[in-house]
Amino acid sequence: MTDSSIPTGNPRAGPPDPGRHDPVELGALALGVLDSDRTRAVEAHLASCASCRRDLEDLIAVTDLLGEVPPEALLDGPPDSDLVLRRTLRQMRSETAARRRRRLPRLVAAAAAVVALLAGGVAIGRATAPEPVVVTAAGPQAGAVVLQGEGVPGVSMTAVVSPAAGWVRVSTNVRGIRAGERCEVVVLTRSGLGEVAASWLTSARGEREGTQVDGAAIVAPDDVAGVAVRSESGEEFVVLRA
Amino acid sequence: MxxxxxxxxxxxxxxxxxxxxxxxxxxxxxxxxxxxxxxxxxxxxxxxxxxxxxxxxxxxxxxxxxxxxxxxxxxxxxxxxxxxxxxxxxAVERDHADQVVTSVTVLEALEGLSDDHRGVLDQIYFQGRSLGEAASVLGIPAGTVKSRTYYALQAMRRSLSRDGGLGMEGTA
Missing domain, CATH: 1.10.1740.10 (RNA polymerase sigma factor, region 2, helix turn helix motif)
Known part of the structure; x- marks a missing residue:
């Protein structure tokens, strides 16, 4: 979203006396950071402009709501120490050890199958995205690659692969896989191996509206050949090549 | 795994x-x-x-x-x-639950902003910086910070009005 895309079509954005007052100053005024000269000028304008007064009231209501968000909510990244992560992983492993061990990442299915699926159409870009792709709060990464396309009939995926130092984050939105499937997002390497980046259980809603699945995999960014989604039993639903 | x-x-x-x-x-x-x-x-x-x-x-x-x-x-x-x-x-717990719902909704709206827009609100509202301070932290002109705060708040308003339930109905 760019600044210039916002005010279009908002009849209140233009005050009746252009040139005397810039509506963008209402934001700074609502946040209490407009300097005193400009505050006086804007307040003088507000006395005679009902639409700007309404605008300001709305913006102040928004700033009040910002107070509901704990300030920590905007901190990004991991804590300084991995202590809690290591403890959590230990607890997970000890709980998992009591159950069935999950399989390790396997070889991807035969190349022929991959080619057959690719015939369904692979596009780079998001021109045909039915809905905007939601990337998680950390924001887009430099050098991210967006893959989009179809798999078996009815299944589509958008995948954002973001490089890190020796590994990648992958953020996918997958639609059309029937509810109840146990699925994995697999990052494919150039040598034909696959590294599981995430797994999930599809829901009826996810089948209809798409499921956002984020993960990460230890695959060097320049070794990423594509992203696939398959069932735990190895059925390929969609393969997108980078 | x-x-x-x-x-x-x-x-x-x-x-x-x-x-x-x-x-x-x-x-x-x-x-x-x-x-x-x-x-x-x-x-x-x-x-x-x-x-x-x-x-x-x-x-x-x-x-x-x-x-x-x-x-x-x-x-x-x-x-x-x-x-x-x-x-x-x-009663205290109920207030508390309402507050959590509100904060999650507002946080969603914040996360839905562009990085540029979220960045200026973070600097100005959450970090308590002035327009000039935010401008130097973000490396952009103060006038840009000013206009971004406006567009960011407008985007928040639209998002919260769309979700409804937070007293923002009918303001979009």
Whole structure:
């Protein structure tokens, strides 16, 4: 979203006396950071402009709501120490050890199958995205690659692969896989191996509206050949090549 | 293991926010670490919450932390005297629940902003900086900070009006 895309079509954005007052100053005024000269000028304008007064009231209501968000909510990244992560992983492993061990990442299915699926159409870009792709709060990464396309009939995926130092984050939105499937997002390497980046259980809603699945995999960014989604039993639903 | 990758990803992206929030609420670093660990375990047991593509993952995580903290504080308070729950305490809890719903909704709206827009609100509102200070931190002109705050608040307003339920109806 760019600044210039916002005010279009908002009849209140233009005050009746252009040139005397810039509506963008209402934001700074609502946040209490407009300097005193400009505050006086804007307040003088507000006395005679009902639409700007309404605008300001709305913006102040928004700033009040910002107070509901704990300030920590905007901190990004991991804590300084991995202590809690290591403890959590230990607890997970000890709980998992009591159950069935999950399989390790396997070889991807035969190349022929991959080619057959690719015939369904692979596009780079998001021109045909039915809905905007939601990337998680950390924001887009430099050098991210967006893959989009179809798999078996009815299944589509958008995948954002973001490089890190020796590994990648992958953020996918997958639609059309029937509810109840146990699925994995697999990052494919150039040598034909696959590294599981995430797994999930599809829901009826996810089948209809798409499921956002984020993960990460230890695959060097320049070794990423594509992203696939398959069932735990190895059925390929969609393969997108980078 | 894919499960571990998920928890790794959550920790890498949200760990700092989770731990800082729990530490402030509890005022106790060791207890905060326990709570964050429990929240991560819940995320592991309920990956569908993290991957359903709806709502704010961070909002869910912080809500779990808040609930765990509330449980702890209540357990700590109840331990000495086995106090029976009174109407007074449940009213407090209801207010608390409303506040959590509101903060998650507002957080979703914040996360829906562009990085540029979220950045100026972070600087000005959450960090308490002036237009000039925010401009030098962000490396952009003060006039740009000023206009971005306006467009960011407008975008928040639209988003919150669309979601409804926060007293923002009819203002878009």
């Amino acid at each position: 894919p499960d571990e990758a998920l928890v790794h990803a959550v920790y890498r992206e949200h760990g700092r926010a989770m731990l800082a929030y729990a530490t402030r609420l509890l005022g106790d670093g060791a207890a905060a670490e326990d709570v964050v660990q429990e929240a991560l375990i819940r995320a592991w047991r309920h990956p569908e919450v993290l991957t359903n593509g709806k709502g704010s993952i961070r909002g869910w995580l912080l809500t779990v932390i808040r609930n765990l903290v509330t449980d702890r504080v209540r357990a700590r308070a109840a331990r000495p005297t086995e106090v029976v729950e009174t109407p007074g305490t449940s």
